[in-house]
Amino acid sequence: MRFLLEKDLRILRRSPLLVVLLVAYPVLIAVLVGLALSGGPDKPRVAVFSQLPEDSGTVNVAGTTVDPGRYADELYKAVDPIKVRSRAEAERLVRDGEALAAVIVPADLVDRIQSAVSLSGSSKRPTVEVLYNAEDPVKQQYVESTIESRVADLNRAVSEKLTSIATGYLGILLRGGDFSLFGQKFEVLGLQRSKALVDGVAAGEREGSPERQALERVSKFAQLAIDNLDLSDDVLDAVGEPVVVKRTVVEGRRTPLDAFAVAVAVTLSLMLVTVLLAAGMLALEREEHAFARLVRGLVSKTGLVAEKVVLAAVCALAATLLMTAGVSIFVSLDWGRAPLWVVALAFGGLAFGALGVAIGAAAREVRAASLLAILLALPIAFLALVPSGAVASGLYDVIRVVSACFPFRPALDAVDAAINDAGGLGTALLHLALLTVAWGAVARIGLRRFA
Amino acid sequence: MSAALAADAVSKRYGEREALRDVSFSAGAGETIAVIGPNGAGKTTLLSILGGVQRPTSGTVSRDPREVGWVPQQAAVYGKLTVEENLRLFARLEKVRDPDEAVARMLDQTGLRDRAGDELGTLSGGNRQRVNIAVGLLAQPDVLLLDEPSSSLDPRQRERLWEFVGGLARAGTTVVFTTHNVQEAERYADRVLVLADGELLFAGSPDDLHAEVGGDQRDFEAAFVRFLHERGH
Numbered sequence: 001m002r003f004l005l006e007k008d009l010r011i012l013r014r015s016p017l018l019v020v021l022l023v024a025y026p027v028l029i030a031v032l033v034g035l036a037l038s039g040g041p042d043k044p045r046v047a048v049f050s051q052l053p054e055d056s057g058t059v060n061v062a063g064t065t066v067d068p069g070r071y072a073d074e075l076y077k078a079v080d081p082i083k084v085r086s087r088a089e090a091e092r093l094v095r096d097g098e099a100l101a102a103v104i105v106p107a108d109l110v111d112r113i114q115s116a117v118s119l120s121g122s123s124k125r126p127t128v129e130v131l132y133n134a135e136d137p138v139k140q141q142y143v144e145s146t147i148e149s150r151v152a153d154l155n156r157a158v159s160e161k162l163t164s165i166a167t168g169y170l171g172i173l174l175r176g177g178d179f180s181l182f183g184q185k186f187e188v189l190g191l192q193r194s195k196a197l198v199d200g201v202a203a204g205e206r207e208g209s210p211e212r213q214a215l216e217r218v219s220k221f222a223q224l225a226i227d228n229l230d231l232s233d234d235v236l237d238a239v240g241e242p243v244v245v246k247r248t249v250v251e252g253r254r255t256p257l258d259a260f261a262v263a264v265a266v267t268l269s270l271m272l273v274t275v276l277l278a279a280g281m282l283a284l285e286r287e288e289h290a291f292a293r294l295v296r297g298l299v300s301k302t303g304l305v306a307e308k309v310v311l312a313a314v315c316a317l318a319a320t321l322l323m324t325a326g327v328s329i330f331v332s333l334d335w336g337r338a339p340l341w342v343v344a345l346a347f348g349g350l351a352f353g354a355l356g357v358a359i360g361a362a363a364r365e366v367r368a369a370s371l372l373a374i375l376l377a378l379p380i381a382f383l384a385l386v387p388s389g390a391v392a393s394g395l396y397d398v399i400r401v402v403s404a405c406f407p408f409r410p411a412l413d414a415v416d417a418a419i420n421d422a423g424g425l426g427t428a429l430l431h432l433a434l435l436t437v438a439w440g441a442v443a444r445i446g447l448r449r450f451a
Numbered sequence: 452m453s454a455a456l457a458a459d460a461v462s463k464r465y466g467e468r469e470a471l472r473d474v475s476f477s478a479g480a481g482e483t484i485a486v487i488g489p490n491g492a493g494k495t496t497l498l499s500i501l502g503g504v505q506r507p508t509s510g511t512v513s514r515d516p517r518e519v520g521w522v523p524q525q526a527a528v529y530g531k532l533t534v535e536e537n538l539r540l541f542a543r544l545e546k547v548r549d550p551d552e553a554v555a556r557m558l559d560q561t562g563l564r565d566r567a568g569d570e571l572g573t574l575s576g577g578n579r580q581r582v583n584i585a586v587g588l589l590a591q592p593d594v595l596l597l598d599e600p601s602s603s604l605d606p607r608q609r610e611r612l613w614e615f616v617g618g619l620a621r622a623g624t625t626v627v628f629t630t631h632n633v634q635e636a637e638r639y640a641d642r643v644l645v646l647a648d649g650e651l652l653f654a655g656s657p658d659d660l661h662a663e664v665g666g667d668q669r670d671f672e673a674a675f676v677r678f679l680h681e682r683g684h
Contacts, residue, residue: 014570289523293527296516296517296521298544
């Protein structure tokens with residue numbers, strides 16, 4: 001096998017155009033996929049469990065009415081809502097992939113918003129919970145941005161009112177006046193009058209004198225200012241984000257989108273380099289008419305399959321490691337996990353190599369093998385990237401089964417786990433090992449009609 | 452003359468189609484045998500079975516394929532490798548004891564020493580065929596199988612090829628070749644095997660074939676055509 005490997009590497013070295021294409025084409029595809037990843041489905045299916053009563057009311061802010069229900073309607077327009085009757089049902093839909101996410105609206109949302117803006121309620125801030133299926137960071141990010149943009153609309157409307165309240169408070173603090181808190185009325189001196197009083201104290205400091213009383217009034221004002229500044233922390237928080245979104249992941253793991261995009265790009269490159277190389281190099285043996293000469297006792301057919309798989313995997317490993325290193329210039333990657341990258345890419349390369357050899361065994365010449373490899377590999381990759389919830393659940397089950405029969409999905413899982421610590425590396429590697437054996441067997445059977 | 456190569460009742464089926472039917476013959480050391488016949492007669496199939504590229508459906512071949520040099524019709528060498536690299540690769544795969552010596556020997560025998568560093572893709576068809584034959588001879592086999600070796604060569608190259616093959620036969624190598632050019636069979640073969648529709652119709656010298664059809668034909672090709680016609684082909 002060593003001599004065949006040397007021969008094939010020498011042939012590759014003398015085919016610069018092929019090598020350039022093998023590197024450039026995957027990079028181009030990876031960029032295109034990266035761009036595609038920045039988009040999302042038109043209307044994600046989102047389960048909604050609203051515990052708000054039928055007439056949940058409105059929020060009164062400084063005499064102006066804000067209707068949270070209007071913003072909920074806006075959210076429903078942006079998504080394909082599935083109204084459910086319990087949190088458990090919402091969780092199940094997300095876990096099964098029938099919904100991309102679920103929004104849980106608490107019964108006391110409106111009351112809490114009212115409390116937050118009136119300074120009279122509890123410290124609990126109004127919270128909307130969103131459940132995600134994080135198996136696919138692309139769809140997770142899309143749903144997150146859709147829901148959070150709707151919540152942001154509500155927050156902006158409430159915060160505008162709160163800003164006017166804060167402005168009133170500042171006016172009182174500056175000029176003085178009446179201020180109502182917890183049902184009691186206070187007369188606030190204000191900084192301007194305080195200054196005048198303090199100036200007056202400077203004239204005399206006798207016990208029980210008006211100057212002393214004036215100083216005591218300044219002290220009370222200072223205390224009041226301190227108390228209100230303490231309260232203002234909550235006010236300012238509420239102004240910034242009156243309604244909080246609590247994120248809960250019910251399935252999968254969290255991988256930032258840019259890190260996931262790296263995993264997709266690397267896996268896509270690994271697939272294209274390996275499949276094209278394995279298919280092409282095996283088809284080359286027949287195109288050069290050398291296959292029959294090799295297998296008449298010089299090399300076994302199984303040995304030939306193994307050699308092409310190893311050749312393609314080794315070359316693709318080198319190319320994708322270089323690519324990953326290059327990507328790390330732009331995206332922060334944990335180089336301490338580099339040994340795991342090598343393991344994931346090696347297993348992925350072997351599985352893709354076996355698939356490539358099977359394709360090569362089905363074709364009669366290099367060009368046909370390359371075309372077949374592209375025609376088969378790209379749809380498999382795109383199929384594996386279809387998010388759950390984007391299609392009907394039955395169709396998604398079919399897609400999952402088809403994806404499991406090809407190396408892209410497990411290779412993506414392995415690379416994602418290796419690069420981003422997304423978990424599940426062992427399972428993905430085992431899956432890839434099984435696919436290597438299975439596709440290797442298909443290739444070996446295909447060679448029966450190869451001569 | 453002892454048999455250097457023998458086939459006994461060799462048959463080959465592809466599904467319903469019978470490509471070879473009970474073909475038996477033997478070849479002595481240093482003997483040159485031409486396998487001739489119309490298109491689809493089974494000539495290449497017979498050589499492939501003798502060379503171990505295909506397995507017979509039934510019947511046996513006396514030699515282990517690894518002891519036989521096999522040269523396919525189309526040059527089975529790598530266009531991106533040089534002459535020397537091709538020879539060295541196959542010498543290693545053949546597990547030749549001294550690959551460097553074998554490469555040097557074949558470069559001398561084929562007269563390609565000055566082209567040793569050239570990629571195969573840059574050589575003429577004739578020179579590629581010489582390398583193709585050289586690969587078949589690397590392990591110095593006692594038996595050499597050539598499948599239409601002269602089909603892509605011009606007359607001068609054909610002359611050099613047959614001189615080369617004649618030298619091998621004189622040195623004791625048994626040569627079995629297929630050809631569509633029956634004049635070549637008459638000129639260079641000790642015996643001819645006539646195959647038609649997978650059946651061995653004749654095995655003997657060119658003169659015997661002449662005699663078989665009455666000996667009144669103007670040349671060997673006419674005698675061959677007459678023979679086939681008389682046998683219903």
